[in-house]
Each structure stands twice: as C-alpha cells, then as structure tokens.
Amino acid sequence: MKIISNENKKRGGIILISEAIIKKFIKDSENVENEEVRNKYGTVAGIVGIVSNLLLFILKFSIGFLSGSIAITADAFNNFTDMASSAITMIGFKLASMPADEEHPFGHGRLEYLSALVVAFMVMFVGIKFVQTSFERIMNPVAVQFSLIPFILLLCSMAVKFWLGRFNKIVGEKIDSSALKAVAVDAMGDVFTSGCVVLSYLIAKFTAFPLDGYVGIVVSLIILYAGFSLIKETVSPLLGEAPDAEMVDAIVNGLLEYNIISGVHDLIIHNYGVGRCIASVHAEVPCNIDIMEIHEVIDDAEKELSKKLNIHLVIHMDPIAVEDEDYIQTRTELARIIARNEKIESMHDLRIVGKGDKKNLVFDVVVDGDLSHSEEEELKNWVNDEIQKIHPNYNCVILVDKNYVKRHF
Incomplete structure (x- = not known):
C-alpha cells in the first residue's frame, strides 16, 4: 500500500x-x-x-x-x-x-x-x-x-x-x-x-x-x-521595459563585494529574451591602484557575475581620488546639498578642474523620471547656487542622468 x-x-x-x-x-x-x-x-x-x-x-x-x-x-x-x-x-x-x-x-x-x-x-x-x-x-x-x-x-x-x-x-x-x-x-x-x-x-x-x-x-x-x-x-x-529589481540588486550587490569597487552607477540592462540579458555599468575604483591590478579585478567581476546571473556584463571603470582631501571635502559638501533636493537621487563622476579658489566641479546627477529641459536647467542652477554659497568662486558643470533601473543608487 x-x-x-x-x-x-x-x-x-x-x-x-x-x-x-x-x-x-x-x-x-x-x-x-x-x-x-x-x-x-x-x-x-x-x-x-x-x-x-x-x-x-x-x-x-x-x-x-x-x-x-x-x-x-x-x-x-x-x-x-x-x-x-x-x-x-x-x-x-x-x-x-x-x-x-x-x-x-x-x-x-x-x-x-x-x-x-x-x-x-x-x-x-x-x-x-x-x-x-x-x-x-x-x-x-x-x-x-x-x-x-x-x-x-x-x-x-x-x-x-x-x-x-x-x-x-x-x-x-x-x-x-x-x-x-x-x-x-x-x-x-x-x-x-x-x-x-x-x-x-x-x-x-x-x-x-x-x-x-x-x-x-x-x-x-x-x-x-x-x-x-x-x-x-x-x-x-x-x-524595453524597466529591468527586474532583483536582477538590478544582484548586479549592484555583487559588484560591491569586490574590495576595490566603492560605488556603482549608470547601470543599463537590455533584454533580448529570457536568459539573454546584456548589462553595462560604471564601477568606481581608486585612482591610486595600479591599472593592471584594477583591470584584473574588473575582468574577474565581469566573468564571475556574467556566469552567476546568466547575463553578459560589461564594466566601465571610473577612477576616484580616495586620498585627496580637497576631493573628499568637496564630494561631502555636494552630497549634503543634493540630499536636500527630492528630485536628485545621487551624484557620480565628480572631477575637480583647476587650482586655488577658482575651480570647476564637473559631475553627473541622477534623477528619477523625466524632467523637461527647463526643469533640468533649474535643477542645475539650484545646485550651482548652493555650492557658491559655500565657495563663491566654484562653478558647477552638471550632466543630468536618468535612472533606467528600479533602484536608487
């Protein structure tokens, strides 16, 4: 029985x-x-x-x-x-x-x-x-x-x-x-x-x-x-619908497990059918490490995550000045300003051009949803005005990015 x-x-x-x-x-x-x-x-x-x-x-x-x-x-x-x-x-x-x-x-x-x-x-x-x-x-x-x-x-x-x-x-x-x-x-x-x-x-x-x-x-x-x-x-x-949030989290969290990768942005995922996803992403890495060592880690990350998640992953390296005091201070000030604006999700790719009191701050901000051209200009002017309250001779050169995935970086 x-x-x-x-x-x-x-x-x-x-x-x-x-x-x-x-x-x-x-x-x-x-x-x-x-x-x-x-x-x-x-x-x-x-x-x-x-x-x-x-x-x-x-x-x-x-x-x-x-x-x-x-x-x-x-x-x-x-x-x-x-x-x-x-x-x-x-x-x-x-x-x-x-x-x-x-x-x-x-x-x-x-x-x-x-x-x-x-x-x-x-x-x-x-x-x-x-x-x-x-x-x-x-x-x-x-x-x-x-x-x-x-x-x-x-x-x-x-x-x-x-x-x-x-x-x-x-x-x-x-x-x-x-x-x-x-x-x-x-x-x-x-x-x-x-x-x-x-x-x-x-x-x-x-x-x-x-x-x-x-x-x-x-x-x-x-x-x-x-x-x-x-x-x-x-x-x-x-x-071309937004990618699955679980896939986005898996890519981002997987990349952040590598010691030299401190940040991730500009993630884009293209779906060519079930099991046929192609993803590209920017990974922030220290600029004071040998380029060959960084390339080896990035290459390993591409191969390992591609196999684990059944995707084809391409990673672009973005160097950041992790030991430059001026860079760290400026990035911290910008982060505080951006946190006060609900339209801005995050900032990345900060570069400081110039020396002394007169400097150009070149960086990208990520926004959720579509903003009109006039709204983007208002956003840029607001950030620039706020930074000039602290540093009158600084000028911001800002590129507005859109968030293409269901995750806030």
Whole structure:
C-alpha cells in the first residue's frame, strides 16, 4: 500500500499531477537554466494545452450546436483560440531557441514575446466576432434547450480549465516564461467565462428571457479584456521595459563585494529574451591602484557575475581620488546639498578642474523620471547656487542622468 505523506497532501493534487507530467516527459527537469530543458518545458506545456483545449472545443461546440446556445458556442471558440495559442507558444519557444546569426547577433529570444503577441491578437479577434454574434442573438432570440448531461459536462470542462491554468502557472514560474504566465492568466479567466455560460444555461431551464445573448456579450467582453491584457503584457518587454529589481540588486550587490569597487552607477540592462540579458555599468575604483591590478579585478567581476546571473556584463571603470582631501571635502559638501533636493537621487563622476579658489566641479546627477529641459536647467542652477554659497568662486558643470533601473543608487 502506497503511503502519501502529509506534505504531499498539503501541496494538493493539482501540483502533484503537474509535477508528475513534468518528471515523466522532461529529463533533468530541475536544470531550468539549461536552454534545452527550458524548451522541453515549453513543448510539454504546448502539447498539454493543445490536447486539453481541443477536447474542450469539441465538447462545448457539440453542446452549443445541440442546445442552440450562442454563449456556449462562443466559449467553445474561445477554447479553440486557446488551442491555437498553445501551438503558437510552442512554436515560439522553438524559434526563440535558434542560435545567434550574422543578422541577429544577440539571438532570437524575443520571438517568444512575438508569439505571445500573435496569441493576444487572436483572442481579440474572437472576442470581437462574438460580440457581433451575441448582439444578433439578442435581436433575434432563439430558445436554448437545457439538458442535464451537457450541464454536467460543462462543469467538468471548468475543472479541466482550472487545472490547465494552474499547470501553465507552475511551468511559467519555473522557467520564468511571460508567454506561459499569460496563458495561465487567460485560462483562469476562461474559468470565470465558462461559469457565466453554465449559469445562463441553467437559468434557461426556468425562463424564456433571451439571457443567452446577453451572457454571450459578457463572455465576449471578458475575452476582449483578456486579449487586451495579453497585448499589454507582451508589448512591454518588446518596447524595453524597466529591468527586474532583483536582477538590478544582484548586479549592484555583487559588484560591491569586490574590495576595490566603492560605488556603482549608470547601470543599463537590455533584454533580448529570457536568459539573454546584456548589462553595462560604471564601477568606481581608486585612482591610486595600479591599472593592471584594477583591470584584473574588473575582468574577474565581469566573468564571475556574467556566469552567476546568466547575463553578459560589461564594466566601465571610473577612477576616484580616495586620498585627496580637497576631493573628499568637496564630494561631502555636494552630497549634503543634493540630499536636500527630492528630485536628485545621487551624484557620480565628480572631477575637480583647476587650482586655488577658482575651480570647476564637473559631475553627473541622477534623477528619477523625466524632467523637461527647463526643469533640468533649474535643477542645475539650484545646485550651482548652493555650492557658491559655500565657495563663491566654484562653478558647477552638471550632466543630468536618468535612472533606467528600479533602484536608487
């Protein structure tokens, strides 16, 4: 007799079934950093989605045809688009895994996002078509014939869709796939739309009111909303969304662990698909250390962090005068001034040009959000006026930088 542990009971049957499928068809399933393993996850999720949605489409279309319900028929074709979306997502994984070539030196990873975008437009198309069909049903109502067996089958289809949504969520989180996460959200939305259809089918037994067409409108609008949400989610990384805060923290904290690196700024991360990130950053290092020694540390940092975080990291060295008393005093005074202005996050790349009382302070300030040209000039003038209250003959030459990541340096 097989003993089931309390831990497995708590995890639930959905997770256990999902993990059983994963272990059955994916060897070395825990090695999700491996591109081949990740692609197998996409393939398995795609096949499961195609088979499940095809069966649901056949089932619901048959019930809709026999009962004359436009709401059930609309829900059936929603499952049909979900089946197509699983196929497209699976193809997207295959195409995204193609190696880099001369025309695409950073690989084809963004094709995964494009496949999700195609799916989103398909969902929108189905929603628009069934808004039209449902409106026609309201204008020309047709009686819906209730039957117990189809009603029970519809309830079963909701259970299947709920499991499918959870399965895609588990796989999507495991391999960090925005496409599969979107499919999971769409599937859970289908549970709600199917619930509306089941309700209208049940109520049709007790009333002659043409509720079917109105529920069809509701279902269609939910489908449209799901399509719009998918478009929004998939377009964002294609346009160049802000990088993940955890990745930013990992890069910055990782660099600051090296003894000679005292500060980090100008971090920019470009996403060319999951597992295909390129980052560049400026690291502040002491100017009184041998350049070859600094280069060796920076070179090690690039290699070690690139391997650890699965990115391609490029580091620019910014020397700072850590033992110059004039530099330290001036930097401290500027830091106090900048701390009083909420628009300024930080300062970096300070250089002092000139000797004696007349000096130019050349440095960058980092701001969060977009400032207009006039606001930038006001900010520069304010900093310059504040420093001249302390040193009347000093002049500030300021470059305004924008913060491209979700972290304040």
